[in-house]
Amino acid sequence: MLQIEKKKCFVELGKFLNQFSLEENSKNETVLHNDLFFDSFVDLIHLSQSHNGWFTPEQVYHSVQSWAKALQEENLNQWLSNYDFSKVQPKTVGLILAGNIPLVGFHDFLSVLISGHKVLVKTSSNDQHLIKFLAQYLIAVNSEIENFITFTDGKLENFDAVIATGSNNTARYFEFYFKDKPSIIRKNRNSVAVLTGEERREDLVQLGEDIFRYFGLGCRNVSKLFVPKDYDFQPFFQAIYEYKDVIFYEKYSNNYDYNKAVFLMSNFKLLDNEFLTLKEDTSYASPISSVFYEFYENIEDLRKQLENDAEQIQCVVSKNAIPKSIPFGKTQQPELWDYADNVDTLEFLLQI
Structure with a gap:
């Protein structure tokens, strides 16, 4: 599956997500597969708080809107233009995701797929449903992408590299357990x-x-x-x-x-x-x-x-007091190229 085809899937996902906001869920008839997914996603947003008490509709809608803006074609093009993906040999990358805020692991999920690799995902028990729903939408847009996505509830097995996010305590376990694999291990910040x-x-x-x-x-x-x-x-x-x-x-x-x-x-x-x-x-x-x-x-x-x-x-x-600081009000609106812990995820994925 070509990168341009995967990028198109994520652009369509962005259009789908752009229909949902706290003020109004407004169905756009030009969006693909609304008959299958629109009402179900509204239900999932409002059920999220029963899965995780911190995931109120307001907070989930904010995350959804942030991703709707991020997944516009011009943003994806700007992000990807700095990398050469021509020599990527597809590998399986394990993801151990956090669950502290809605869809917090989606950037890693996107990065692995868009770089040409397969993703093996272990979700957090605190955020199991949203990312799986979005994966199903991607598969509906192009069924080939299903060959690149696997979710697991058990121990990660049969992977070539890993990106794991957790506390400082779990990071020590991750560093030991994954010491023989290329890895990004994220700690508390x-x-x-x-x-x-x-x-x-x-x-x-x-x-x-x-x-x-x-x-x-x-x-x-x-x-x-x-x-x-x-x-x-x-x-x-x-x-x-x-x-x-x-x-x-x-x-x-x-x-x-x-x-x-x-x-x-x-x-x-x-x-x-x-x-x-x-x-x-x-x-x-x-x-x-x-x-x-x-x-x-x-x-x-x-x-x-x-x-x-x-x-x-x-x-x-x-307000410009510290070089390269972020403006007030923008911390939870990162661009695709604003990497967690300042570790370039795509560069890592190109080298494995």
Whole structure:
């Protein structure tokens, strides 16, 4: 199966996904196989929360829309134009996927198939259904692609390379178990925002998107703020008040109550607005419903610190305070060429 044929399958998938949004599910009669898949996908979106309590319709729709935009033909062409796929010898690549946010493993799935390899997928128990549904749609578009896709519930076997995502603890197991195979092993990472005090209200509102999207469960969610000495947090709290309704979601609310109680019993000083706590802490990984912060005195020293800690950081968000940082509000809208952990997945797949 030629790459151009696979690319066409994903373009058609993008058109299919573009019909679904939180505001409206609008059927486009030009989209392929709507008679088989449209109503079923609406049902799956609304059933996702019963499979994983964090996968509310709002969060699933956001992921679906992000992929609808990513899978436009011009985006795929721009992404793939930097690589030479002519010498690829098809191999079987095992994927061990995470399940913290909806469709979090779809980029690896896409990368393996579009590069010419076969994919052997072990989904997370927290996200078993969405990616399998999208695979079925691809197969309906072109049945040949079925020969390149296998899902397994058991141990990965008969594969040539692996891409595995998990915690720091599971990563040690992966590194040992897959030591004889070409591999990408992804560990825990967190994202940070660097504030200068000169941000506008709209910047801080967008920062709220980076914090609260997917309830803060993704590695691209901001879990740590770096702020200048004597920073006034009042404008920040005023801006993120727009996200106050997050506290009405029970799982988030339970985490807020629990983590706040733990902090207070430990006599930690907190800043609190009744749906998010801020705690001064040098760690990058904050619990759900909390963001850590740390003061800095010199922006150049902070840049060096972030460079030294690069292996712990997924994204840096700022308003041009840090070179190559991401604009506010964009952490959960990565382009196809924005690779997790800054590891070029396609380059890896070309070399196996």
